[in-house]
Amino acid sequence: xxxxxxxxxxxxxxxxxxxxxxxxxxxxxxxxxxxxxxxxxxxxxxxxxxxxxxxxxxxxxxxxxxxxxxxxxxxxxxxxxxxxxxxxxxxxxxxxxxxxxxxxxxxxxxxxxxxxxxxxxxxxxxxxxxxxxxxxxxxxxxxxxxxxxxxxxxxxxxxxxxxxxxxxxxxxxxxxxxxxxxxxxxxxxxxxxxxxxxxxxxxxxxxxxxxxxxxxxxxxxxxxxxxxxxxxxxxxxxxxxxxxxxxxxxxxxxxxxxxxxxxxxxxxxxxxxxxxxxxxxxxxxxxxxxxxxxxxxxxxxxxxxxxxxxxxxxxxxxxxxxxxxxxxxxxxxxxxxxxxxxxxxxxxxxxxxxx
Ligand SMILES: *[C@@H]1O[C@H](CO)[C@@H](O)[C@H](O)[C@H]1NC(C)=O
Numbered sequence: 001x002x003x004x005x006x007x008x009x010x011x012x013x014x015x016x017x018x019x020x021x022x023x024x025x026x027x028x029x030x031x032x033x034x035x036x037x038x039x040x041x042x043x044x045x046x047x048x049x050x051x052x053x054x055x056x057x058x059x060x061x062x063x064x065x066x067x068x069x070x071x072x073x074x075x076x077x078x079x080x081x082x083x084x085x086x087x088x089x090x091x092x093x094x095x096x097x098x099x100x101x102x103x104x105x106x107x108x109x110x111x112x113x114x115x116x117x118x119x120x121x122x123x124x125x126x127x128x129x130x131x132x133x134x135x136x137x138x139x140x141x142x143x144x145x146x147x148x149x150x151x152x153x154x155x156x157x158x159x160x161x162x163x164x165x166x167x168x169x170x171x172x173x174x175x176x177x178x179x180x181x182x183x184x185x186x187x188x189x190x191x192x193x194x195x196x197x198x199x200x201x202x203x204x205x206x207x208x209x210x211x212x213x214x215x216x217x218x219x220x221x222x223x224x225x226x227x228x229x230x231x232x233x234x235x236x237x238x239x240x241x242x243x244x245x246x247x248x249x250x251x252x253x254x255x256x257x258x259x260x261x262x263x264x265x266x267x268x269x270x271x272x273x274x275x276x277x278x279x280x281x282x283x284x285x286x287x288x289x290x291x292x293x294x295x296x297x298x299x300x301x302x303x304x305x306x307x308x309x310x311x312x313x314x315x316x317x318x319x320x321x322x323x324x325x326x327x328x329x330x331x332x333x334x335x336x337x338x339x340x341x342x343x344x345x346x347x348x349x350x351x352x353x354x355x
Contacts, residue, residue, distance in 0.1 A: 321334065
């Protein structure tokens with residue numbers, strides 16, 4: 001029963017990624033990286049929520065500076081940490097819900113993400129994590145604190161110049177729509193569910209824009225069918241085509257939404273960062289990237305373990321996560337996050353460099 005629950009609770013999260021070396025002049029123009037999303041970028045906010053969806057125990061964090069356990073779904077840092085570093089800002093972004101940090105820390109970058117969430121509020125309810133709407137509420141609280149910290153006028157400039165990074169979407173399908181856990185849209189065809197999701201996404205971006213955000217990067221879905229958990233569960237070890245197709249189609253719809261929002265909201269620069277092709281190339285050409293294993297996670301058997309199933313008592317965990325694309329059955333390893341971040345910095349974020 002416990003095993004079953006853990007297995008089903010492993011249909012959530014997901015991952016995305018992205019960063020790099022940005023020229024100093026550009027770096028100076030971005031005062032902070034501000035992150036929203038799910039487990040792919042959660043820096044530890046779920047540690048402070050009443051949810052079973054946590055990873056604040058070893059071996060998570062074993063390759064983090066000092067082996068620190070932070071609540072990141074990785075053996076080390078996540079993609080947005082590398083993006084922050086690539087912009088010449090701090091190497092790790094602090095989780096907004098972590099009482100250890102204050103506005104002084106958050107003033108050069110902050111992470112509002114919550115593992116297990118999606119654009120659909122019902123997705124977050126499954127594991128009692130923060131809906132993205134709550135992440136936006138936290139952002140508004142943050143704005144209030146910034147105003148006290150640097151004054152009203154500087155805050156408006158800061159919000160406009162900051163770089164916003166959004167990584168979310170997998171859980172709406174993998175934790176919600178395609179599982180028995182789904183609480184919404186039960187009988188909708190997937191196309192109609194996507195219409196609902198795109199409406200939720202549009203509202204989310206409009207809220208951010210209205211609060212002052214202008215430079216935003218949205219990460220697209222990765223090849224969901226090639227997640228180790230999905231391979232083991234539906235693909236008999238191979239990538240499961242149905243979910244890869246779904247990811248491609250949904251990504252194209254997100255790109256259309258991005259165009260529409262840029263047309264409708266004056267001054268907005270929302271850029272879609274495609275991860276699908278980047279990650280698929282890693283899966284198809286592992287040697288090119290120095291990977292020895294791209295179909296199983298490092299943690300445990302690599303087929304199903306994540307969260308509580310990925311723990312220090314599991315005897316099968318690999319010794320060198322750098323050789324693995326995936327850290328657990330759902331999330332990229334630290335080196336993967338770094339690689340994807342560098343590619344995104346060079347291809348997506350570079351678009352913001354000329355003004
Ligand atoms: C990103 O661009 C830098 C500078 O041009 C280059 O040195 C680096 O290899 C690139 N990284 C990737 C992953 O493409």
